[in-house]
Amino acid sequence: MKSDNAESQSNSSARVNAPFNRAAPQGFTLLELLLVLAIITLLASIAVPNLMKARRAANEASAVSTLKLIAGGQLVYRQTQGQYTTLASLNQESIVDNLVGSGIKSGYVFESSPGTSPADEYTATATPSVPTGVAASGVRYFFIMQDHVLRYEMTGPADSASTPLN
Numbered sequence: 001m002k003s004d005n006a007e008s009q010s011n012s013s014a015r016v017n018a019p020f021n022r023a024a025p026q027g028f029t030l031l032e033l034l035l036v037l038a039i040i041t042l043l044a045s046i047a048v049p050n051l052m053k054a055r056r057a058a059n060e061a062s063a064v065s066t067l068k069l070i071a072g073g074q075l076v077y078r079q080t081q082g083q084y085t086t087l088a089s090l091n092q093e094s095i096v097d098n099l100v101g102s103g104i105k106s107g108y109v110f111e112s113s114p115g116t117s118p119a120d121e122y123t124a125t126a127t128p129s130v131p132t133g134v135a136a137s138g139v140r141y142f143f144i145m146q147d148h149v150l151r152y153e154m155t156g157p158a159d160s161a162s163t164p165l166n
Helices: 002-017 030-081 087-092
Strands: 108-114 122-128 141-145 151-153
Touching: 030 087, 030 108, 030 122, 030 141, 087 108
Parallel strands: none
Antiparallel strands: 108 122, 122 141, 141 151
């Protein structure tokens, strides 16, 4: 019995003399959470501008492609009807799809109409729906006409005197 009593005394003294034997706290400290938040914020500040730049470039590429589609549609319409027409008519004749026919696609607003001599000329433009700021859908304005030379401007609407796109 003495040995059981001595053993229990040594165990209790070991528990008293070992203050570092308590259970580890659960969860994260405020400092750890703030550090993770700072790292995520830093990564987002690097990624978001690059994402927006890539989105603008994709919108501009889509606008160029859509203007070429409209130009091809104008040629088809002229071959069958003898003159150029509006974007709405190209849509009604199912030469362009409804998305292009609506005039709004990929952050750009599209317009196309016959010129003063509908048998000989037309124009089509693509204007960014949000031209400036962080959320800009594009920074270039595009223009095409019956010569099928795609032109652009950086500061405002493009026309027949604008810089040709290579």
